[in-house]
Amino acid sequence: MQLPTVIVNFKTYESATGDNALELAKVHDKVARETGISFAICVQATDLYRITQEVSIPVFAQHVDPITYGSHTGSILPEVVKQAGAYGTLLNHAEHQLEFDVIASSIARAKDVGLTTCVCANTPEVAAKIAEFNPDFIAVEPPELIGGDISISSAKPEVVTKAVSLVGDIKLLVGAGVKNSQDTKKAIQLGASGVLLASGVTKANNPYEILTDLAKGLM
Numbered sequence: 001m002q003l004p005t006v007i008v009n010f011k012t013y014e015s016a017t018g019d020n021a022l023e024l025a026k027v028h029d030k031v032a033r034e035t036g037i038s039f040a041i042c043v044q045a046t047d048l049y050r051i052t053q054e055v056s057i058p059v060f061a062q063h064v065d066p067i068t069y070g071s072h073t074g075s076i077l078p079e080v081v082k083q084a085g086a087y088g089t090l091l092n093h094a095e096h097q098l099e100f101d102v103i104a105s106s107i108a109r110a111k112d113v114g115l116t117t118c119v120c121a122n123t124p125e126v127a128a129k130i131a132e133f134n135p136d137f138i139a140v141e142p143p144e145l146i147g148g149d150i151s152i153s154s155a156k157p158e159v160v161t162k163a164v165s166l167v168g169d170i171k172l173l174v175g176a177g178v179k180n181s182q183d184t185k186k187a188i189q190l191g192a193s194g195v196l197l198a199s200g201v202t203k204a205n206n207p208y209e210i211l212t213d214l215a216k217g218l219m
Contacts, residue, residue, distance in 0.1 A: 001058055001087070002038035004218045005194035006184065006211075007118065007139075007173065008201045009042040009062065009090065016202045021047045022054060027207050029055040037215040038194070042090045042118075045076055052085025060118065061089040063096055066105035078113045088116030088136070094143045104133040118173065118196070124163040131167040138167050139196040141175040151176070151183040157190055164191035180210075184217030194218075 008028065010016035016024050021043055032039040033056075040058040043051055052059045061084075065075040081089060091106050092098045098106065103119060110117045118137040121127035127138045140163045142156060160174050174187045175196035187195050195214075204210045 001040065001116065003171065003193045004184075004188050005038040005040060005173075006214050006218070007040045007042065007060070007194065007196045008211075009093070009196065009198040010044065010047075010202055011062075011095075011198050012044060013199075013202045017044065018047065022051055024202070024207060025051045025055050025057075025059070028211060029057050031208065031211040031215060032057050035212065035215040035219070037218050039211070039215075040087065045081070045084075048081065048084040048086055058087035058116070059085065060116075061086045062093070063091065064089045064106060064110055064115070066102060066109045068109075078109045078115060082113040082115055086115060088118060091117060091119045091135075092130070093120045094122060094141060100129060103130060107133045107135050120175075120196075121163075124159060124166050127163045127172070128166040131170045135170060137171045137173055137193070138163070139173040139175050141196065143176075151178045151186075154183070154186065157186070160187065160190040160192055178214075181213045181215075181217035184214050186217075188218065 028039045042060040042062050061081045064078045067075050107117050117135040119130050119135040120139045122143050127140050164172050171193040173194045173196045174192045178195045178197040179200045201207050201210050
């Protein structure tokens with residue numbers, strides 16, 4: 001995965017589920033080809049296989065569980081996610097938080113099957129703890145800014161710089177309130193390797209325009 005990058009979480013929005021998810025994924029793929037900027041997407045488990053067959057950008061699962069083959073009804077097996085074509089998995093999102101021991105074992109299981117891990121943290125201190133488990137990416141997202149109109153880079157730049165200093169060699173992404181090229185540009189200037197966002201794209205009337213603008217901040 002090239003850096004800097006833009007990762008878009010589709011969550012379970014109607015505009016990013018099923019047929020709509022495939023359409024939106026193709027828009028991301030098109031913008032990545034046109035701009036040369038690295039884009040990745042996080043989709044629901046049920047959409048993984050179809051989308052990975054249709055796009056060339058990295059596709060992440062929104063979650064995996066730290067399980068192996070066996071009696072785990074309702075859990076998401078890392079092997080199945082990998083076989084579905086996923087590049088990686090998101091973990092510990094603010095809407096699906098995990099205990100530290102579960103984060104550690106989930107990262108380990110993802111690594112076992114060759115999945116790239118992007119683990120969310122709500123503070124720089126939590127990011128530092130997660131860094132001990134050696135994920136590929138850590139995404140810092142203050143929960144009070146998620147889904148808002150002011151980006152973390154503008155509202156709390158000190159959170160970004162502190163997180164960058166605490167996570168060592170782990171690549172840091174920032175999220176919450178990211179909307180446009182100014183947000184992506186400032187995130188990189190503060191030391192981040194990219195951004196993680198959702199509603200700024202998934203709820204947009206014209207995702208193509210938004211994605212193209214986001215890319216400009218990374219050029």
